[in-house]
Amino acid sequence: MWSRAVRWGTFIAGLASIVLVFGFASSTMYGIEHGANLIAYWHIALAWTSSVALATTFLGSVFYLRYEGRFWNRLAHSAGEIGFLFATLTLITGSIWGKVIWNSWWEWSDVRLVTFLIVWLVYAGYLVVYSSTENSDDERYASVYGVLGFVTVPISYAATRLWTPTFHEATLGNGNVSANIDPLTLVVSILAVTFLYAYLMGVRIKLHELEDKVHWGNAHNR
Template identity: 60%
Template structure:
């Protein structure tokens, strides 16, 4: 392991052990709740309805979910290049969280769309369809990884899958600008957007979900490391017991 890689892994581990992230997650989470229910307008797309407030969590879930899947991609690449187990564990942990965030994005988006667009789902909308592809791709990644059972070959296969499957993520996030979409018109940098979303409230919610992601990622990576350590001790104990039996 190179010195640069050692320093980078050490930086990640210090970040994941820090208690500051947890406190900041709680602080910004409470701020997001207070601003959404106490300040943000419930009027969007010409519709006055409380369901519009879900936008302040739906959008951050989608954005931070994309960040999580990007970290999975980077972790898979680094594991394939270096063979260091930490990157594999980071990729898998981030993939789990990204998949959860993607699932919540689909659920909250469907609930929001049912009121605003009068439909739970529209197969003609390119953003919805491409994001569903992302969901299936990473469900496959988690299934392949879970079948590894400590096998290096299967772990590398899961990492290759994580690298190749990542192409669906930028395609989905850029789809509203690459193709004409029925429901999801670009809102950032688009003066004709109909959604009247408070940028300040959205930013606080985005930071809250980003901090939540980092906190959950740290917890999951530490659990991965603990599980690996326990497995190593168990295997060592079994080996020593076998050698002792052979000697007797």
């Protein structure tokens, strides 16, 4: 029942997001009219949802360190993989959008870009550490990494408030934002990507369960 609801939610919210982005949202942002500006809605949605995914990795790692249940380990790693994927897409879509708005694919002077790149590198490291685990002790190291690495996520989110932003503005909670973002389209797009995240999480956790069954089956047959 839950799986069917998530699939339908992903489809309906995704379709609504596409209709709103291409049918109603303005392609003019920061005074520049360009069709590529519409990518901003999915760029922001991907960035937000990647943070949710990495927060799930943090919580899964905390609970694994506390209770050592296989479920928590699967949850943390599945969310870490999807969060890393979404963070990668965030950087790619942001680069495309930045080329239109800033006439530059990348700006090292922007605090949000640099701190988000650090998040991306940290979670690339988490996946490398997890992939090298062979026993429960190694998995604990990956979980500790998942807990400590999460500190980079809120720092990146708050970067435009902690330091003077060069290009990025604080979008949420900023009444003076000049990006000309349509609130309804943004909310629906965030909802669509969140549903997609939930769907992918379900698929990845099931794959983890199958991997565990194969692993224990092979170990039993030896």
